[in-house]
Amino acid sequence: MTAVIPTDHHFPWTEEEYLALGETEDRVELFEGDLHVSSSPTPRHQRICGKLFMILDTPAEACGLHVHGAINLRLKPGTIVIPDLTITSTIDFDARVVAADRAKLVCEVTSPSNATTDKVLKMHYYAEAGIPWYLLVEHQTATLRLHRLENNAYVRHATVRPGDVLRLIEPVTAEIRPESLLPPH
Template identity: 55%
Template structure:
């Protein structure tokens, strides 16, 4: 099977015919086929056999992500960990989202990292993806046992940190501009919304 990008979806190419790789019988795309796509020009995630494409990030999103990476990179290195931007994270078979940022113990070079090596995932929310980040992905990351989940509001740079309690996340800290989030796990670091936000 070969996947071809056409318009806003990937299509399955079989001989001279094209059929949708998204609208099929419930499991249209296998993990093997997803990984065989390799690097793509768009962010494409695999959710239980369905492909999910995310629009290109805004400049505000990219600024926040760059500042977060800068704030966490050295603390992660000091803890024997590393920070990755937009990696494929294998939560379970046929479920591979792409968080904006992760802190992981995985030091190998490969197409996807395993959830058990991820200590923190981070998503930057916007009106177009808020429901996915606050409901769907939160549930998926918790089910995979990832200890910490950080949500960053794109509009205000407010930080919401969740910790895993059993199989669900509970709110650990909420920090808005004028306050500082002091991390003790999985790395020791401080995050200041005022410094993360783009200059006005």
């Protein structure tokens, strides 16, 4: 299903108007009343997200948390984003939007077309929303950059490249080998 975004709309967009767009193949996010639209992810991007989901799902459930693919995450009124992967505490699984205070970790898979949004804009908003952990995965190399929230800003906790292992102890206990996220050659 593809939503049609009206070009004659007057700004800012409200959350109600944003949610009324419905489901779309494109990723449409709301940043303080402005829409940001990006095209559907590549197969490489989707594989990385799928592999991460499989690695994190069982450990998350073991400690009462839940792993989600692309969900609407409200960071503050008028700002709803769609992280590639989110680990949350208990939520209403039928809600159209999840509150940021439920998110324990968000993950974005960066690619050349969205790297600045993920590394700067979203990092700022996720920190402002108080999400404890932010994982960035580089699209081509599967380099993992894990950030933890400290004094309302993210600080680099670990950088792991293929051949190394990222050992998470919060919010779940898991090991991620970056090379396992990449498609076969």
